Amino acid sequence: MIGLGSERMLARKKKTSLAVIVLAALLYAPTTFGFSITFFDATRQGSEFRITMAADLSLTENVIEALQSNIDIAIRVQVKIYRIRENFWDDLVVDTKIDYTLSNSNIFRGYSVRSSDRKLDRVYDSLSAALDAVGSERTYKIVVPEKQSDESDARYRGKCRIFLDRSKLPSLVSTTVYFNNSWKRNSGWIEFEL
Amino acid sequence: MSEIRSRVEQIVPLVLTFAAMATVLLTLVFSAVSTFSLEYFEDNLAFIYLLNAISIVVLGTFIAIYIRRFWVRLKARVAGTHLAIRFLRTFAVVALLSLGVIYCFTYFSIRGLISGWVEKQVKDTVSEASQLQKSFLDVFKERIVLDLTEYVEQLKTTDNVDDIPRIVFDARISGDFEEITYFSDPGSPTGILASSAESLRVESLVPLNPSNKLIGGMLSGEDKLNKKPTIEIFNLADEGLMLRLLIPVRRVDSSSYHYLQVIQKLSKSSENLAEQISAVEARYNRLIFLRKPIQINFLLTLTLIMLVVLLFSIWIVMKVSNRLVQPIQALSEGTREVAAGNYERLLPVTTKDDLGGLVESFNNMTKKIKTSQEKIEEQRSFLEVVLQNLSSGVIFIDNTTSASSINLAAASILDISVERFKNRSLEGAIKSYPQLEPLLSPIQNGILADQNEWNGSVAINSEQGAKILTYSATRIQAEKKELVSYVVVIEDITDLVQAQRFEAWTEVAKKYSHELLNPLQPIRLAVDRIKVKTDTNLSDDVSRTLERAFKAIDRQLDALIRIAKSMKEYANLPEDFYVEPFDINELISDSIIFHFDGDDRVQVEKDFAPDLPPIKADPSLMLQVMNNVLINARDAGRDCEKLIIRIETKFIEPDSIKLKFVDNGPGFNQTMLDNAFGLFESTKPDKGSGLGLSIVKKIIDEHGGEIEVANNPDGGAEITIMLKLGHSYVSG
Numbered sequence: 001m002i003g004l005g006s007e008r009m010l011a012r013k014k015k016t017s018l019a020v021i022v023l024a025a026l027l028y029a030p031t032t033f034g035f036s037i038t039f040f041d042a043t044r045q046g047s048e049f050r051i052t053m054a055a056d057l058s059l060t061e062n063v064i065e066a067l068q069s070n071i072d073i074a075i076r077v078q079v080k081i082y083r084i085r086e087n088f089w090d091d092l093v094v095d096t097k098i099d100y101t102l103s104n105s106n107i108f109r110g111y112s113v114r115s116s117d118r119k120l121d122r123v124y125d126s127l128s129a130a131l132d133a134v135g136s137e138r139t140y141k142i143v144v145p146e147k148q149s150d151e152s153d154a155r156y157r158g159k160c161r162i163f164l165d166r167s168k169l170p171s172l173v174s175t176t177v178y179f180n181n182s183w184k185r186n187s188g189w190i191e192f193e194l
Numbered sequence: 195m196s197e198i199r200s201r202v203e204q205i206v207p208l209v210l211t212f213a214a215m216a217t218v219l220l221t222l223v224f225s226a227v228s229t230f231s232l233e234y235f236e237d238n239l240a241f242i243y244l245l246n247a248i249s250i251v252v253l254g255t256f257i258a259i260y261i262r263r264f265w266v267r268l269k270a271r272v273a274g275t276h277l278a279i280r281f282l283r284t285f286a287v288v289a290l291l292s293l294g295v296i297y298c299f300t301y302f303s304i305r306g307l308i309s310g311w312v313e314k315q316v317k318d319t320v321s322e323a324s325q326l327q328k329s330f331l332d333v334f335k336e337r338i339v340l341d342l343t344e345y346v347e348q349l350k351t352t353d354n355v356d357d358i359p360r361i362v363f364d365a366r367i368s369g370d371f372e373e374i375t376y377f378s379d380p381g382s383p384t385g386i387l388a389s390s391a392e393s394l395r396v397e398s399l400v401p402l403n404p405s406n407k408l409i410g411g412m413l414s415g416e417d418k419l420n421k422k423p424t425i426e427i428f429n430l431a432d433e434g435l436m437l438r439l440l441i442p443v444r445r446v447d448s449s450s451y452h453y454l455q456v457i458q459k460l461s462k463s464s465e466n467l468a469e470q471i472s473a474v475e476a477r478y479n480r481l482i483f484l485r486k487p488i489q490i491n492f493l494l495t496l497t498l499i500m501l502v503v504l505l506f507s508i509w510i511v512m513k514v515s516n517r518l519v520q521p522i523q524a525l526s527e528g529t530r531e532v533a534a535g536n537y538e539r540l541l542p543v544t545t546k547d548d549l550g551g552l553v554e555s556f557n558n559m560t561k562k563i564k565t566s567q568e569k570i571e572e573q574r575s576f577l578e579v580v581l582q583n584l585s586s587g588v589i590f591i592d593n594t595t596s597a598s599s600i601n602l603a604a605a606s607i608l609d610i611s612v613e614r615f616k617n618r619s620l621e622g623a624i625k626s627y628p629q630l631e632p633l634l635s636p637i638q639n640g641i642l643a644d645q646n647e648w649n650g651s652v653a654i655n656s657e658q659g660a661k662i663l664t665y666s667a668t669r670i671q672a673e674k675k676e677l678v679s680y681v682v683v684i685e686d687i688t689d690l691v692q693a694q695r696f697e698a699w700t701e702v703a704k705k706y707s708h709e710l711l712n713p714l715q716p717i718r719l720a721v722d723r724i725k726v727k728t729d730t731n732l733s734d735d736v737s738r739t740l741e742r743a744f745k746a747i748d749r750q751l752d753a754l755i756r757i758a759k760s761m762k763e764y765a766n767l768p769e770d771f772y773v774e775p776f777d778i779n780e781l782i783s784d785s786i787i788f789h790f791d792g793d794d795r796v797q798v799e800k801d802f803a804p805d806l807p808p809i810k811a812d813p814s815l816m817l818q819v820m821n822n823v824l825i826n827a828r829d830a831g832r833d834c835e836k837l838i839i840r841i842e843t844k845f846i847e848p849d850s851i852k853l854k855f856v857d858n859g860p861g862f863n864q865t866m867l868d869n870a871f872g873l874f875e876s877t878k879p880d881k882g883s884g885l886g887l888s889i890v891k892k893i894i895d896e897h898g899g900e901i902e903v904a905n906n907p908d909g910g911a912e913i914t915i916m917l918k919l920g921h922s923y924v925s926g
Contacts, residue, residue, distance in 0.1 A: 069483030070476035104479070106472040107427050107435065109407065123429060125407050170480075171239040172487040175494065 033184040034058050035162050039137055042158065044194040047144040049094075051079055053190075054137035055162045060182040063164070064127065066173070067111070073102040074168035075134055075185075079142060081158040084193075090157065093144050099165065100134045135162075159189040214252045218506050221245040225499050239491060246498035253505035260512040273526030274519030281515045282508070289507050297500050301493060308489050330467065331437075335425040338439050338456055341369045346454060349376065349443050359388040365454075366390040372436065373457040375401040380409055380440065380453045387452065402430075404455050408440045421451060427460070427468060435460045435468060521549040525556055537564035587684035595620045595641055598679065607663065607686045608633070609656040629655050637667050637682055645669065651687070660868040662688045692871070696892065700765050707762035714755050721747050760885040764892065775808035778816070778851060778917070779843055785820040786841075789828065795835075796828060801842040809851060810920045815893045822886040823855050823913055830911060831859035846916070853915040861905040871901075 039054040057075065059067070067073050077098045082090035099116040105123050111130035112123045119138075124130040144156070164185035166177050177183040225242050228235045235242075264282075267275040339346075345365035352358065358376060366374040372392055379385030380403065389401040411424035421442035430436045439456040460468065524541045531539050540557045543550050581588050587604025589597050596619045605612045610627055620638040624631050632652040640648040649666040667682045725744055732740070779802045790796045809816075824839070831837035842854040871891035887903070894901045899917040906912040 066483055068479065070479040071483055104476070106475040106479075107468055108429060109426065125405055170236060170484065170487075172236050172484050172491050175239070175243075175491055176487055 033181065033186050034060065035164070035185050035187040037160070037162065037187045037190050038135075040160065040190050040192075042160075042192045042194060044156065049081060049142040049144070049156075049158070049194070050139055051142060051158075051160055052137060052139040053077070053160060053162075055135040055187060057131045057135045057162070057185070059127070059131070059164075059185065062180065062182040063185070066169075067102060067127070068104055070104050070106070071170065071173065072168070074165040075100045075102060075162065076165040077140070077160070077162045079140060079158060079160045081142065081144060081156055083144075084155040084157055093156070094142055094158075096140070096142055098140065099168070101168075102130055102134065155193070157191065157193040159191045161189045162187045214256060214509075217245070217252055218249050218502060221249040221502055222499065225495055228495075235491070235495075242495055243498070246495070246502055249502045250498070250505060253502065253509050256509050257505060257512065260509070260516070263516075264512075272523060274522035277522065278515040278519045281518070282511055285511045285515075286508060289504060289511075293500055293504050297496070300496055304492050304496065305489055308485065308492065330464070330471070331425050331427075334437055334458070335423055335439055338369065338371075338425075338458065339423050339441060342441065342454070342456065346441060346443055349452065349454065350446050353447070355387075359390070362388040362454075363390045365456075366392070369456070369458070371456050372459045373401065373455075375455045376443075377404075377453045377455065380404045380455065381406075402438075402455075402457060404438060404440045404453070408438060412440060412442055433459065435465045518549075521545065521553050525553060528556060528560070532560055532563065537561075537567060587686075589682045589684070591620070591637070591641065591680040591682065593678045595638060597623065604684055607661070607684055608654075633663060633665060633684070637665065637680075640667050641680055655868070660688070661686055662691050696888075699888075703761035703765035707758045707760075707765055710754060710758035711762065714751060714758060718751050718755075721751070757885075760889070764885050764889050772812050772814070773810055774813060775810050776813045776816075777806065778809050778853070779803075779806055781813060781816055782820050782841060782843070782853075785817060785824055789821065789824050796831075796837045796839065799838060799840040801840065803843050803845055806843060806845055806851065807919055809917055811897050811917065812893075815897075819890050819893050819915070822890050826886050827855060827857045827859065827911070831857055834859060849919045851917045851919060853917070855913045855915075856906050856910055858910045861909065861911045862903060867903065867905070871903075 035055055035057050037053055037055050039052070041052040043050045059073070063073060077100070079094070079096045080092060081094040083093050084090050097116075100120065101114045101116075103112050103114075105112045108123045110123045110125045111127050112121075113130050113133050114121045120133065122133065124133060164183065166174060166183055169177060221242075224238070224245055228238050228242055264275060264279060268279070342365055345361050345368070348361045349358065352361065362374050362376050365371075370392075373390065375389040376387045377385045378387050383403070386401055391401070405426065405428070408424050408426050411426075412421040421444075423439060423441040425437060425439045428436055428438055437456075437458040437460055439458070441454045441456065443452040443454055444450075445452060521541075521544065528539060528541045537560055540560065541553045543553050543557070581599070581601040582603075584601060584603055587607040588599075588601045589604050590599040592598045596617055597615055598617065600612050600615055602612065605615065608615075608627070608630055610630070614626065615623055618626070620634050620641075624634050624638075627634075632654050636648070636650055636652070645667075646669045647667070649664065651662060651664040653660060653662050655661075664685045664687055665682055667680055669678060669680055671678045721744065728740060782802075783800070786798050786800075790798055827839050828837065831839075838858045840854075840856045842852075842856075844852045844854075846852050871888050891901055894915055894917070897917060899915060901916075902914045904912045904914075
């Protein structure tokens with residue numbers, strides 16, 4: 001027979017266990033939100049890397065509302081390449097970022113997309129078309145600086161991701177978006193070794 | 195080094211305080227200025243938050259330090275801490291209430307203000323932008339449609355396909371359009387019937403297709419059967435903004451539609467206008483969206499500013515209250531030091547307000563107490579000196595029956611140590627000095643009986659011999675005070691009593707020696723006559739009986755005559771003094787020869803100091819002293835098989851001679867020790883008159899000397915005589 005005190009104790013233990021599980025779940029939660037890389041390929045020729053990727057991008061209502069309210073949304077493709085070293089930590093040799101700025105065009109009544117590498121600058125009739133354009137298969141050529149690649153037998157590893165860059169949002173919004181999961185759009189890192 | 199350290203300890207808090215105040219001031223000013231402009235506020239939001247956070251951390255640290263200080267002082271019961279905390283608490287409550295009211299008022303005001311401000315702006319902007327853009331495009335559309343009416347009509351009716359490029363070309367030329375394309379199906383690349391473009395750029399070789407939005411827009415509105423011209427703006431790479439108009443051309447021969455797309459480059463002014471409209475609309479949209487974040491950020495900033503103000507106020511109040519209670523703390527410490535007897539410390543008067551006046555009054559009070567204390571101390575010292583110089587013994591006893599003070603005379607009379615006796619209860623003193631019990635017990639009883647005055651005389655035994663003391667105890671109570679103490683005055687009257695006794699005995703001796711001697715001489719003559727006249731024919735028994743009787747009478751008469759003579763001698767001593775210098779060693783040697791020469795039973799050991807200076811005294815009386823002392827020794831040691839008498843003479847600086855007589859006899863009993871120089875005190879019941887030592891004492895006294903009797907630690911009697919070399923005495 002369990003007394004009232006024991007029941008309360010059991011209930012408290014259950015609550016504690018639940019809290020621990022939730023905390024653990026938060027800590028080890030997947031870092032992928034909304035964006036996913038659908039195709040990825042990486043090749044290397046000497047110090048030159050070719051990263052080909054395609055992504056499926058979807059935005060939440062909050063982000064779409066902000067976009068339609070003429071808040072520019074920055075989607076960033078980031079590629080990091082490390083030179084593998086035996087007895088030391090791996091040396092970061094390249095950290096490339098390509099930004100795609102998605103904005104609402106009031107004049108053209110559509111969505112414009114501009115990339116920081118100037119390879120894309122178009123207005124699309126619909127948001128899905130604009131997102132498709134950003135996520136479409138594209139190859140990025142990355143060259144490791146000579147100083148970093150003087151060893152011919154050097155081995156490299158890298159990682160790549162595409163995410164919504166919240167730091168580019170207006171500062172007034174940034175105080176709230178950092179605590180709002182609907183603004184977390186991140187494919188998570190895809191790692192490779194060459 | 196320590197000076198530099200103390201300087202640093204003074205400067206560092208000041209610098210930190212100024213830095214903190216500057217940070218807070220900067221935060222408040224910057225935050226306030228930032229709210230004047232939304233753009234400025236947005237641009238510096240992160241900095242505002244950072245400044246506020248720094249201020250909060252700095253102020254929080256200062257407050258934590260002060261709270262810790264208050265806590266430590268509270269634990270240490272530092273005076274004024276409670277007052278400071280109460281002051282702080284009151285202010286904190288008042289500040290919280292005030293700031294709370296201000297906060298609530300500001301919160302609702304800002305919220306309403308931002309909402310209203312945004313709403314109004316948005317409405318105005320939207321209305322203007324929509325109207326402008328619509329009007330702008332409608333004007334363009336209508337003008338172009340009007341300009342092309344003739345050509346549209348031609349396209350509606352023409353059956354000759356070859357005429358279509360010409361009509362299209364003419365139409366483009368007529369309106370100076372950038373490009374005109376005639377479609378049978380605008381969604382398909384094969385649906386182009388004819389096209390004419392002005393420029394020869396590569397892009398113009400292939401006509402531009404209308405957008406889906408433009409195609410779909412022809413069926414918008416209430417009339418879904420009749421398609422209407424639609425217009426849009428688009429950006430052509432390297433060319434800038436373009437207008438694209440899609441005009442439905444309903445064929446006369448059928449109900450199907452063909453479409454005429456007209457592309458017209460916007461003029462620079464129109465382009466600017468369109469961009470401005472777009473910018474206004476974008477701003478409108480942004481404002482609508484940012485309304486809530488603006489509110490949140492403004493209110494967050496307000497909250498932070500309020501928090502900074504509150505913390506700043508609390509910090510300032512802590513400092514102020516700390517400063518306010520400093521004089522109180524100083525007063526408390528000063529009071530404690532005064533209570534501990536330190537009247538030297540004067541408190542610094544740092545302010546000229548009421549507290550400063552209080553500190554000044556305290557300093558005056560301390561000075562007056564110091565002056566009074568010095569006077570009391572002076573009087574006490576004077577009294578102490580008087581007491582110490584009194585020949586009478588004085589003991590002060592407090593209400594706990596402890597001896598609070600004792601003068602040197604009392605210590606000398608009672609033969610005690612001042613340090614051991616002082617501050618001890620009478621009970622404890624009796625335990626330590628049992629010989630004082632006859633004196634201290636009646637004093638204690640009087641105190642316990644709460645008597646006001648009592649006195650008495652007691653005899654005590656001290657190492658110096660028996661003493662007769664008188665005491666007089668008096669209760670002392672200050673007027674209207676509860677403090678009670680007792681003063682006991684003690685007098686040693688031993689010498690007085692002895693002198694009185696000697697005086698009395700001298701008188702008795704004078705009177706009775708004469709009275710005794712007078713009848714004794716005739717009695718002796720009568721007895722001698724009876725002896726002569728006694729019949730010689732008496733029987734042997736009677737003769738023997740008479741002979742024994744006569745012998746007994748002779749012995750008794752001898753004894754009586756000897757006593758009577760001794761008494762006469764004692765009584766007449768001072769009358770026949772003759773002083774001359776003589777060698778005391780020689781005198782003692784003469785006496786020894788006279789008494790012990792040829793007596794093998796007695797051995798005299800002489801330890802005479804050589805070169806002893808001559809002494810001025812009456813040689814015959816001194817010879818009598820030596821005779822009496824030696825006879826006493828011989829008589830006392832009559833039972834000794836071998837009587838050893840050791841005689842020592844010694845010069846004592848500066849002007850005295852010490853004579854010491856030690857024998858190996860039985861010594862003095864306690865009664866003799868207590869009253870060695872009393873009349874008729876003798877250990878020789880059959881032989882002595884009991885006047886020998888009394889006579890010795892009297893002669894020595896009259897010569898200004900001192901005599902002491904004691905028992906030698908190795909056994910036997912010890913008599914010590916101190917004589918002045920050149921004394922002056924007054925003949926009695």
